[in-house]
Amino acid sequence: MESSDLPLRPIPGDYGLPFVGAIKDRLDYFWFQGEDKFFRSRMEKYSSTVFRVNMPPGPPIAKDPRVICLLDQKSFPTLFDVSKVEKKDVFVGTYMPSTSFTSGYRVLAYLDPSEDRHTKLKQWCFDLIARNGKHFIPEFHECFLQSCAAWENDIALGKKANITAEVQQFAFNFLLRAVCHQDPTAPGKASLHQNGGPYANDWTLPQLLPIQGNTGLPHPVEEAAFRTVVLPSFLEQSKYDAIHDFITTYGTEALAMAEEMGIDRKDAAANLVFFLSFNGYGGFNLFFPEITGFIHQFGHFDLMHELHDEVTKAVAGASSSNVTLQALQNMPLLKSVVYEGFRYKPPVPHQYGKAKCDFVMESHENAFEVKKGEMLYGFQPIAMHDAKVFERPDEFLPRRFMGPEGEKLLQYVFWSNGPETVKPTVHNKQCPGKDLVVTMSQVYVAELFLRYKDFTIDIEGTGPAAKLFFHSLTKA
Structure with a gap:
């Protein structure tokens, strides 16, 4: 076991009595304290950013909820070191949803890099993104314009325009159009009509409900319904089957690529449903409304007008009147805003890993x-709010990542299960679509401000159940 120059300290905290301790921590996490206070109160209690605690859902869904919690920039990267931690079956935490949700296959997200299937499936994912790279931005543009028309029509009728619902549509549809080369809303065999995004959302939700709070239901009902039993896949089977049928019908090029790499076609189809519905769409579905809300809340009209000016000038100076990769390179403020969104509220808040061996881990103060x-x-x-790394960490600072000093901070942005400055490979667990997600998030903000000069927003609900609406839109 390696040594450290920092003082060695026993990991503080405990798990309480079997079963009882885990239930108490779960109630604290969801009801008595809430997520943020749950962690910060223990940081204060133990004077440490590293401590022992039980993580939801706990028993009976998770047999062993005991974890060592890492909450600072120095200890957190241990979770990315696959020489020290195993990433097998820990994608959503101390429990794993049934493989019946994915045609009986353990999909890529649940595989450790040491597994042969991980290497093949992740390389296929890289190749799939590379082959379809030229399609993502044009398809996004077309889907986004359809949502703009819907928003503008609602506002013209004196109604609020639903951001959340429209993102649910275009974020899923553009991915299927880019990868499967077929509009999922078009009539025809295996058409998803206007149901693609909602189906993906409904299929994803029961896999996350045991670790997700604030559904809007009374607390006892939520505990009984979502954290004492595992929701069966058959509740959403028809929606999974519809997406699966679309992919097997129109995603033949992608599936053929997988077969050429030695991946079973059924395995590939299950993984493609997961890539597009859970990984890709799920991330966009969360992040696009949130970054819209952050710009409105923390930047107001001044930031909106600056973004509008930057985007319009960059697009005018590029070779096309639309948003392109070339134009994005001349949008430093926009890029910083997007990175600050990933830092301020990462779309994937939880990371797990099981120790492969005995080792010494460091926080800022202790080993x-x-x-x-x-x-x-x-x-x-x-x-991501570590004050030893980020100045004014609890503020959303649009220009945080601008300039040489700002760019140096990107190494501390971990939203993708790895530092922003590191590339995903078949040997690590960093999101294979990391660069695509960043690019398309930048494209979303650019498309928004190419069309609109500013907007106002209303929010209904809280937590995961919150919905955002445009109250007004000022066209450019």
């Missing part, structure tokens, strides 16, 4: 011994 088999957990929203 800690980790034993083989212990589960490590990181809550990214607090690590």
Whole structure:
């Protein structure tokens, strides 16, 4: 076991009595304290950013909810070191949804890099993105314009325009159009009509409900319905089957690529449903409304007008009147705003890994011994607000990542299960679509401000159940 120059300290905290301790921590997490206070109160209690605690959902869904929690920039990257941690079946935490949700296959997100299937499936994902690279921005543009028309029509009728619902449509549709080369809303065999995004959302939701709070239901009902039993896949089977049927019908090029790499076609189809519905669409579905809300809340009209001016000038100076990769290179403020969104509220807040061996891990102040088999957990929203790395960490600063000094901070942005300055490979667990997600998030903001000079927003609900609406839109 390696040594450290920092003082060695036993990991503080405990798990309480079997079963009872886990239930108490779960109630604190969801009801008595809430997510942020749950972690910060323990940081204060133990005077440490590293401590032991039980993570939801706990029993009976998760047999062993005990974790070592990592909440600072120095300890958190341990979760990315696959020489020290195993990433098998830990994608959503201390429990794993049934493989019946994915045609009986353990899909890529649940595989460790040491597994042969991980190498093949991740390389296929890289190749799929590369082959279809030229399609993503044009298809996004077409889908986005359809949503703009819907928003503008609602506002013209004196109604609020639903951001959340429209993102649910175009974020899913553009991915299917780019990868499968077929509009999922078009009439025809296996058409999803206007149901693609909602179907993907409904299929994803039961896999996350055990670790997701604030559904809007009374607390006892939520606990009984979502955290004492595992929701069966058959509740959403028809929606999964519809997306699966679309992919097997129109995604033949992608599936043929997989077969050429030695991947079973059924395995590839299950993974493609997951890539597009859970990984890709799920991330966009969360992040696009949130970055819209952040710009409105923290930048107001001044920031909106600056973004509008930057985008219009960059597009006018490029070779096309539309948003392109070339134009994005001349939008430093917009790029910084997007990175700040990933830092301020990462779309994937939780990371897990199980220790492969005994090793010493460091926080800023102390060293800690980790034993083989212990589960490590990181809550990214607090690590991304580490005051030892980020100035004014709890503020949304649009220009944080601009200029040489700002760019140096990108190494501390971990939303993709790895530093922003590191490339995903078949040997790590960083999101294979990291660069695509960043690019398309920048495209979303650019498209928004190419068309609109400013907007106002209303929010209904809280937490995961919150919905955003445009109250007004000022066209450019």
